[in-house]
Amino acid sequence: MKVLLRNPKREVDVPGPLRVSALLERLAVNRESVLVIKGDTLVTGDAVLADADTVEVRPVISGGA
């Protein structure tokens, strides 16, 4: 599957099928700090992503206070 990442913006290929939670573990991303977006909606940690899917792992942490 294609995985879009930010900061810096890049794209990586990860073989599917794979659960969202496993994808985040593989990317070493804390699940509390991102959303996983497929199309125009969100997917939960137990959703299975297919090899043909494209998903965005979007960070949600912002630095201003």
Place this chain on the structure above:
Amino acid sequence: MKCRRCRQPAAIEIRRHNAAFCPPCFEHHCIEQVRKAIDEFDMVGAGDRVLVAVSGGKDSLALWDMLVSLGYDADGLYLGLGIGDYSSDSAVYTRAFAEGRGLKLIEVDIPTEFGFDIPGAALVTKRVPCSACGLSKRHLFNQAALEGGYDVVATGHNLDDEAAVLFGNVLRWQTDYLGRQLPVLPAAHGFPRKVKPLVRLGERETAAWCVLRGIDYQVEECPNAVGNKHLGYKEALNAIEDASPGSKHAFYFEFLSKASKHFTPQAEAEQEGLRPCTGCGAPTTDQELCAFCKLVARVARATQAEAATKAGKAGTG
């Protein structure tokens, strides 16, 4: 995973609530959390005019959207900070949001109106850009609210922001800041009331709100914030939250209920020493100019000195 309310397929899991929600029930959850925060802390009264500080980011646009959804009379205030493409992009997102919903947006461009930008101010003051940025925002939010006759300034500070600021203040026992870290600062001494209606929502939730509501927001981080202490505190707290969901909520809300009262007398005493700034009339603890007017004057002096140096070099060259 099923939605806790309706048992339809869930779109987002919120581990600190031990719950997952489908998109419609997630919107209900967010609105209820904001309504609860407003009611619990008496943030907005009937008929109050609210000025929402908007940046084009997820929190402020979600806040504005939620307040309007709840029926509040809420206009937006956008500050142009002069941070290159980041600022010009943030203005585009903010204007598109306001125009798309027919909402009133007030804009103040700091470089145009005050002759400096945030990176330039940081160079002159030899401090981090976030210092001049925060100082300018606080001053101009107050000023715009008072000039526009607004009762309340609402900012998009969320649970993660408040927990991270609390973490930093506790690490250094900054008791003056701890006394002011409240979801509501009442109107007093020439300041409008300031409220943080998102304190019961984490930033995953405000980002999810935007995605599910189709709100296009600025995802890119401010270039000046990259690597700052605040982000480090958030990462540390998220590592704790991952292992123990609910920790951030408990840390912040238990502080409010059990500890903040021990620090408020010091903050209140500081408020008593306020006097009008001789430059702009805003309340200040300083003898003459407020911190913002000092910043404007300091940058103007540096700009004049630089121009004189350049003119001198041109004359001798």
